[in-house]
Amino acid sequence: xxxxxxxxxxxxxxxxxxxxxxxxxxxxxxxxxxxxxxxxxxxxxxxxxxxxxxxxxxxxxxxxxxxxxxxxxxxxxxxxxxxxxxxxxxxxxxxxxxxxxxxxxxxxxxxxxxxxxxxxxxxxxxxxxxxxxxxxxxxxxxxxxxxxxxxxxxxxxxxxxxxxxxxxxxxxxxxxxxxxxxxxxxxxxxxxxxxxxxxxxxxxxxxxxxxxxxxxxxxxxxxxxxxxxxxxxxxxxxxxxxxxxxxxxxxxxxxxxxxxxxxxxxxxxxxxxxxxxxxxxxxxxxxxxxxxxxxxxxxxxxxxxxxxxxxxxxxxxxxxxxxxxxxxxxxxxxxxxxxxxxxxxxxxxxxxxxxxxxxxxxxxxxxxxxxxxxxxxxxxxxxxxxxxxxxxxxxxxxxxxxxxxxxxxxxxxxxxxxxxxxxxxxxxxxxxxxxxxxxxxxxxxxxxxxxxxxxxxxxxxxxxxxxxxxxxxxxxxxxxxxxxxxxxxxxxxxxxxxxxxxxxxxxxxxxxxxxxxxxxxxxxxxxxxxxxxxxxxxxxxxxxxxxxxxxxxxxxxxxxxxxxxxxxxxxxxx
Numbered sequence: 001x002x003x004x005x006x007x008x009x010x011x012x013x014x015x016x017x018x019x020x021x022x023x024x025x026x027x028x029x030x031x032x033x034x035x036x037x038x039x040x041x042x043x044x045x046x047x048x049x050x051x052x053x054x055x056x057x058x059x060x061x062x063x064x065x066x067x068x069x070x071x072x073x074x075x076x077x078x079x080x081x082x083x084x085x086x087x088x089x090x091x092x093x094x095x096x097x098x099x100x101x102x103x104x105x106x107x108x109x110x111x112x113x114x115x116x117x118x119x120x121x122x123x124x125x126x127x128x129x130x131x132x133x134x135x136x137x138x139x140x141x142x143x144x145x146x147x148x149x150x151x152x153x154x155x156x157x158x159x160x161x162x163x164x165x166x167x168x169x170x171x172x173x174x175x176x177x178x179x180x181x182x183x184x185x186x187x188x189x190x191x192x193x194x195x196x197x198x199x200x201x202x203x204x205x206x207x208x209x210x211x212x213x214x215x216x217x218x219x220x221x222x223x224x225x226x227x228x229x230x231x232x233x234x235x236x237x238x239x240x241x242x243x244x245x246x247x248x249x250x251x252x253x254x255x256x257x258x259x260x261x262x263x264x265x266x267x268x269x270x271x272x273x274x275x276x277x278x279x280x281x282x283x284x285x286x287x288x289x290x291x292x293x294x295x296x297x298x299x300x301x302x303x304x305x306x307x308x309x310x311x312x313x314x315x316x317x318x319x320x321x322x323x324x325x326x327x328x329x330x331x332x333x334x335x336x337x338x339x340x341x342x343x344x345x346x347x348x349x350x351x352x353x354x355x356x357x358x359x360x361x362x363x364x365x366x367x368x369x370x371x372x373x374x375x376x377x378x379x380x381x382x383x384x385x386x387x388x389x390x391x392x393x394x395x396x397x398x399x400x401x402x403x404x405x406x407x408x409x410x411x412x413x414x415x416x417x418x419x420x421x422x423x424x425x426x427x428x429x430x431x432x433x434x435x436x437x438x439x440x441x442x443x444x445x446x447x448x449x450x451x452x453x454x455x456x457x458x459x460x461x462x463x464x465x466x467x468x469x470x471x472x473x474x475x476x477x478x479x480x481x482x483x484x485x486x487x488x489x490x491x492x493x494x495x496x497x498x499x500x501x502x503x504x505x506x507x508x509x510x511x512x513x514x515x516x517x518x519x520x521x522x523x524x525x526x527x528x529x530x531x532x533x534x535x536x537x538x539x540x541x542x543x544x545x546x547x548x549x550x551x552x553x554x555x556x557x558x559x560x561x562x563x564x565x566x567x568x569x570x571x572x573x574x
Contacts, residue, residue: 064236083125097127097277158184192223198270198310376389395479437486439546
């Protein structure tokens with residue numbers, strides 16, 4: 001047991017009126033007298049919800065976590081946190097990531113628990129839980145929900161999201177019937193769990209494993225696999241040990257851990273959404289991390305994982321090939337091998353014990369799946385604070401490009417005009433979408449991978465340069481420039497782009513330029529400011545979010561949530 005007294009004893013260990021209140025009311029849940037003898041109280045922060053396939057099985061997994069906690073001598077107490085179903089919430093789940101982080105932070109701090117298991121899965125859920133837990137800094141460990149089994153359509157494996165975008169374009173091009181589209185829909189999500197591609201959810205679970213925040217294989221074991229239940233049991237046992245050893249989240253979330261996350265992100269062709277989540281998490285623990293780190297550190301790593309959307313396989317095959325430990329093994333000396341993990345092993349020890357079982361799924365540094373990719377961080381007069389591009393999902397010929405802008409002022413403007421046969425657009429045009437950043441939508445939705453004009457799809461065009469202040473799904477692909485900072489709503493240069501302007505992308509040199517002189521841009525800014533209208537969002541969470549949210553290059557956290565407030569609560573409730 002750690003030298004310092006357990007935090008829960010401040011409530012359950014007092015032999016006075018306050019102790020009576022704390023113990024009596026929790027005994028009403030069925031806990032017997034003897035469990036208040038000083039053993040660790042473990043919170044299980046569960047984002048279970050029937051609104052999302054990703055987390056619909058977390059109530060069952062929580063029972064296996066409890067087995068492990070009891071076995072190791074702790075007392076498990078499950079409590080809920082809001083679920084953020086990416087495919088269901090409107091206007092976007094990202095609008096509520098910081099709200100979840102606030103709920104998790106205050107739930108952990110306010111209640112008499114000594115450590116916490118974070119049960120989550122869908123894209124924004126695990127980042128939100130980790131941000132909240134990091135701001136309290138108790139011993140913590142993640143148990144992810146795991147990916148879905150492979151989708152199936154007419155005998156072919158299909159991937160969550162990635163094939164949705166492909167099928168949708170086929171329908172719009174007249175290459176797929178609506179009946180076929182609906183038939184594919186029924187076979188895409190065949191089990192519980194998160195997207196079976198290297199989308200955002202699987203990217204996050206992969207990264208947190210490389211960062212040491214969970215037990216090995218947490219990132220890839222399918223949600224329907226019995227081994228995930230065993231992993232849940234082991235996770236429950238391990239959190240008790242972390243509490244006894246007083247291993248706090250800040251001891252694992254070091255600069256080296258974030259660097260390992262970035263290396264893994266590049267190696268697996270991970271979702272661009274991971275950038276804002278890791279930046280926000282680093283801000284909570286005070287680790288210096290900026291946008292450029294994703295480019296400079298990631299340049300060391302070739303694409304090693306052959307998964308959609310950057311490759312051809314799905315998460316089941318990634319698991320069977322050896323998962324995250326196998327990738328770390330192949331990365332070798334590039335990994336920050338001395339970084340500690342929640343398992344008690346170092347990253348190097350986990351990597352050394354691993355092996356690749358399916359070489360076509362996980363390549364070597366000498367024979368990779370693709371060239372160095374990661375995330376490219378662009379700068380220029382169109383994105384003074386940065387923008388990002390995922391080269392492994394892009395068309396190589398478009399990574400250096402000059403074209404005429406076709407501008408959509410809002411998402412409604414885009415939907416109203418993109419399908420019109422008279423839209424003045426050709427294959428060299430650059431589609432530009434405004435008003436979809438953190439403040440502008442609000443919430444920074446996944447609309448950056450704009451569907452192409454049907455008139456061009458019918459001509460065989462399958463990719464174009466697209467630019468916005470939005471995000472895109474981790475399952476998506478294309479030459480899509482995202483997270484333009486500052487966003488249009490915040491007065492960034494993106495707000496001043498007009499149809500017909502020339503835009504120059506020089507990806508290899510990380511440049512994105514608007515070919516309009518400074519005097520003209522200054523004149524346009526005066527007009528833009530004069531035309532601005534008051535926000536329609538005047539109350540509640542929307543108002544608080546818009547007033548305090550940071551830009552994409554800072555992680556899209558709320559400005560007053562950066563940092564932490566510790567686990568200390570000095571005043572009693574009665």
